Amino acid sequence: MKPTRSALITGGAGFIGSHMADELISDGWKVTVLDNLITGKRENLEHLLGDPAFNFVEGDVSDKDLLKKIVEGKTAVFHFAAMVSVPLSIERPEECHFNNVTAFNDLIIILKDMKIPLMYASSAAVYGNRDDGLRHEGEIPLPMSPYGASKAINEIQAGSAARVWGLDCVGFRFFNVYGPRQDPFGPYASVIPRFCHALSSGGRPVVFGDGSQTRDFIYVRDLTSILLKMYERASQNRGHVFNIATGKSMSVNELLKIISEISDSDIKEERRPERPGDIKKSSADITLLIKAVGIPDFTGIKSALVETADWYRDHYKK
Structure with a gap:
């Protein structure tokens, strides 16, 4: 032991x-x-x-x-x-x-x-x-x-x-x-908790810029x-x-589409100007x-987003 x-x-x-x-x-x-x-x-x-x-x-x-x-x-x-x-x-x-x-x-x-x-x-x-x-x-x-x-x-x-x-x-x-417990509030909140909270509370998710910026989630x-x-x-x-x-990235617009699909809702996002210091493209080489x-056993993004969205739904009900 x-x-x-x-x-x-x-x-x-x-x-x-x-x-x-x-x-x-x-x-x-x-x-x-x-x-x-x-x-x-x-x-x-x-x-x-x-x-x-x-x-x-x-x-x-x-x-x-x-x-x-x-x-x-x-x-x-x-x-x-x-x-x-x-x-x-x-x-x-x-x-x-x-x-x-x-x-x-x-x-x-x-x-x-x-x-x-x-x-x-x-x-x-x-x-x-x-x-x-x-x-x-x-x-x-x-x-x-x-x-x-x-x-x-x-x-x-x-x-x-x-x-x-x-x-x-x-x-x-x-x-x-991303995942459960991430703070969705304030002007500095990350994109996934903001989207999930907006859906759970009946609000509109905010997209900064045109949504083409990519992230490795x-x-x-x-x-x-x-x-x-x-x-x-x-x-x-x-x-x-x-x-x-x-090692895989997607755009904010693609992310919004997936969240719309798993929530079975037609999301009407709110567009705002991009923020100072925001990065346009972010994707990782994970060779090292x-x-x-070894090769990590990554959770599929759809199943992880379902679990995340369920948590926000339980904690921030309309």
Whole structure:
């Protein structure tokens, strides 16, 4: 019987972090979540409260004394805490830098002394706007926002920590993640939760621009499964970053058509001007990911969208 492993998940009350908690606990881990609940939601973790394998700490990743206390003895850290909105990072660049760069550096310094592996969220936003084919990890980053720039800096910070101190840290360039619990509200909400919420509440989904922009959508439960596999291979992939995506992209207009089909409704969308910093084309080369973990068993987008839409229907009824 293998010893019980334990993880700290920063930003664990958020969309991806809460699903990562589910993934780890179902695999037999003990999990501590650290979240300041500014964007994370306690309700995302309600089903875990009372589980002896789960512990929630309300606090900020920038609180170094708290971080040192709760990370001690952990097997791994999964770091999702960040300002994740492109438009908001443009409005508040100093706040973005503090939350995403300064706090990340402090985390690395703590972990390098304790020799605790770090699995951290980067983003496809590091690539910027490019028209030529699939995005691969060897490309020079060309971020179009403070958010994208902060994630590119994180990769440099983590790569340096791997080379200088031998810290097992692996970065993940998330493309467009979707699934239950994703926040549909506010001007910075992602496209799938906005569409699903509009349908469940009787509203009109908003499309920014002409809808021809492409995205590589990955279901959140597929993503967390991949991250757990990557942890098992952290030492072999120390200092590297990987695209986390399906390798297939579709336009926002195509997505809207699929959602219309699965909901059996004639969707009348609302068109608005494109937003500053929005990327036109986003599609991933996942060759390195496949070399690391094999070919992932991706959930079909239609079945994943049905599950996602059902969740929004249950939570945001008309």
